[in-house]
Amino acid sequence: MxxxxxxxxxxxxxxxxxxxxxxxxxxxxxxxxxxxxxxxxISSLEYELYAEGASWIGKSLGPIVVLLALPLYRxxxxxxRYLLPITLGILVSIISSVVVIVVxxxxxxxxxxxxxxxxxxxxxxxxxxxxxxxxxxxxxxxVIAVIITGIFGAxxxxxxxxxxxxxxxxxxxxxxxxxxxxxxxxxAMEMSDEAGAMSGLAMGLTGVIFVLLTSVVVLVFK
Amino acid sequence: xNIIYTLVVICSLYFIGTGISSVIEPIIIIxxxxxxxxxxxxxxxxKWVNMDRIKNTGDFLLKHMSLFFIPxxxxxxxxxxxxxxxxxxxxxxxxxxxVISMIVTAKVIDKLLExxxx
Numbered sequence: 001m002x003x004x005x006x007x008x009x010x011x012x013x014x015x016x017x018x019x020x021x022x023x024x025x026x027x028x029x030x031x032x033x034x035x036x037x038x039x040x041x042i043s044s045l046e047y048e049l050y051a052e053g054a055s056w057i058g059k060s061l062g063p064i065v066v067l068l069a070l071p072l073y074r075x076x077x078x079x080x081r082y083l084l085p086i087t088l089g090i091l092v093s094i095i096s097s098v099v100v101i102v103v104x105x106x107x108x109x110x111x112x113x114x115x116x117x118x119x120x121x122x123x124x125x126x127x128x129x130x131x132x133x134x135x136x137x138x139x140x141x142x143v144i145a146v147i148i149t150g151i152f153g154a155x156x157x158x159x160x161x162x163x164x165x166x167x168x169x170x171x172x173x174x175x176x177x178x179x180x181x182x183x184x185x186x187x188a189m190e191m192s193d194e195a196g197a198m199s200g201l202a203m204g205l206t207g208v209i210f211v212l213l214t215s216v217v218v219l220v221f222k
Numbered sequence: 223x224n225i226i227y228t229l230v231v232i233c234s235l236y237f238i239g240t241g242i243s244s245v246i247e248p249i250i251i252i253x254x255x256x257x258x259x260x261x262x263x264x265x266x267x268x269k270w271v272n273m274d275r276i277k278n279t280g281d282f283l284l285k286h287m288s289l290f291f292i293p294x295x296x297x298x299x300x301x302x303x304x305x306x307x308x309x310x311x312x313x314x315x316x317x318x319x320x321v322i323s324m325i326v327t328a329k330v331i332d333k334l335l336e337x338x339x340x
Contacts, residue, residue, distance in 0.1 A: 007289070007292050007293060007296075008289075011286075011288075011289045011292060028289070028292075029288045029292055029295050030295070032292045032295070033296050033298070036292070036295075036296045037296060037299055040296075040299065047296075047299055047300055050296070051293070051296075051297070051300075054292070054296065055293060057289065057290055057293050058290065058293035058294060061290040061291070062236045062240070062254065062255045062258070063232040063233050063236040063255075064283055064284070064287055065258070065259060066235050066236050066239065066261075066262050067259075067262070067280045067284050068284070069259045069260070069261075069266065070262070070276070070277065070280045070281065071284070072263055073263055073266040073267070073273070082335070085331045085334040085335060085338075088330065088331075089330060090327075092323075092326055092327050093323045093324075093326070093327040094323075096322060096323040096327070097319045097320070097322075097323035100315075100319035100322050100323065101319045104314065104315045104318060104319070105311075108311045108314065108315070110311045110315070114308055114311070114312070118315055118316065118319075121316060121319070121320075122320065122323070124253060124256070125253075125294075127252070127253060130251040141304055141305060141312075143301070144298055144304070144305055144312075145312060145316055147294050147295060148298070148312070148316050149316050151291075151295055152316065152317055152320055154288070156320070156321055156324070157324065160321060160328070161328065164328065164329060166328040166332055167332055168331065168332055170331055170335065171329075171331035171332045172328060174327060174331055175323075175328035175331065176324065178323070179323045179324040180320060180324070182287075182291065183291050186288040186291060187288070189284050189287055190285070190288075196284070200259065203256075204256045204259065204260075207252070207256065208250075208252060208256075211250055212250070
C-alpha cells in the first residue's frame with residue numbers, strides 16, 4: 001500500500017510543480033521518480049517495500065497502453081494521408097539512433113557488448129529486451145537504458161520542438177514516439193491529441209520494424 | 223457505468239493481447255499491450271466497442287498516463303550496481319542518440335510535409 005500512496009503523492013506534487021513553474025524540465029515522470037528515490041534514500045522505507053505497492057501501478061500500464069487506440073482512431077484519416085512521411089520518419093529515426101550509438105561507442109571506446117546492449121534503447125521494453133538478447137547484449141542493462149531514454153526523451157521533447165521550430169503534429173508525434181516509446185508518448189499526449197495519436201502509432205511501428213530488421217541482420221551475419 | 227465499461231473493455235483486450243502475444247512469440251515478439259491497442263482500434267472501427275462510452279474515462283486515463291511509468295523510473299535504483307562502471311558512457315550515448323534522432327526525424331517529416339503542400 002505504501003508504494004501506491006508514495007507514488008500518487010509524488011505524482012500530485014510533480015503536477016503541482018509543473019503547473020506552478022511551467023518549465024518543460026519539470027517532467028512528471030522525472031520529478032516524481034527523483035522525489036521517490038530521495039525519499040527512499042533519506043527515510044527508512046526500503047525499495048522492496050515500495051516496489052511491492054508500486055508494482056500495482058506499473059502493472060496497470062498494460063491496459064492504459066491499449067487506450068492509445070482512442071486518439072489513433074479519432075485521427076485515423078492522418079494515417080492514410082501521411083503514410084509515407086510516417087514510414088520514412090520511423091526509418092530515419094531508427095537509422096540515426098543506431099548510427100549515433102555506434103559512432104559514440106567508438107569515440108568513447110565502449111566495449112562491444114555494451115554497444116549492442118544500447119542499440120534497442122528507443123523501443124518499448126519487452127521488444128528492446130528481445131532485440132538485446134538477439135544481438136547478444138545484456139537485456140537487464142537494456143531495460144535501464146530504455147527507461148533513461150524515455151524519461152530523457154519526454155523531458156527534452158518540448159524543448160527540441162521549440163528550438164527547432166517543428167510545426168506539424170505528425171512530425172512531433174512520430175519523432176517523439178519513435179525516439180522515446182511510451183514515456184515519450186505520455187508527453188506527446190499532453191501536447192495534443194494528434195501528437196499523442198501519432199506517437200502511439202510510432203511507438204508500435206518502430207518496435208515491430210526494429211524487431212524485424214534485427215531478425216534479418218542476425219540471419220545474415222550468423 | 224461507463225467507467226466500469228471502459229475498464230472491462232481495456233482489461234479484456236489487454237488480456238487477449240497478452241494471449242496472442244504468447245502464441246506468436248516463437249515467430250515475433252510483440253508485447254500484449256500493443257496487440258491490445260490494435261484490437262481496440264479494430265473494435266472501434268467495427269463498432270464492437272462504443273466510442274461514446276469509453277472516451278471520458280479513456281481520455282482521463284491517457285491524460286495521466288505518465289503516472290504509470292513512475293514505478294519504472296524508480297526501479298533504476300535497484301539496477302544501479304549493474305551500470306555504475308559505465309554510467310557516464312551510457313548517459314552520454316543515450317542522451318545524444320535520443321536527442322539527435324528526435325531532431326532529425328522531426329525535421330525530415332516537417333520538410334516532407336512542406337514539400338507536399340507547395
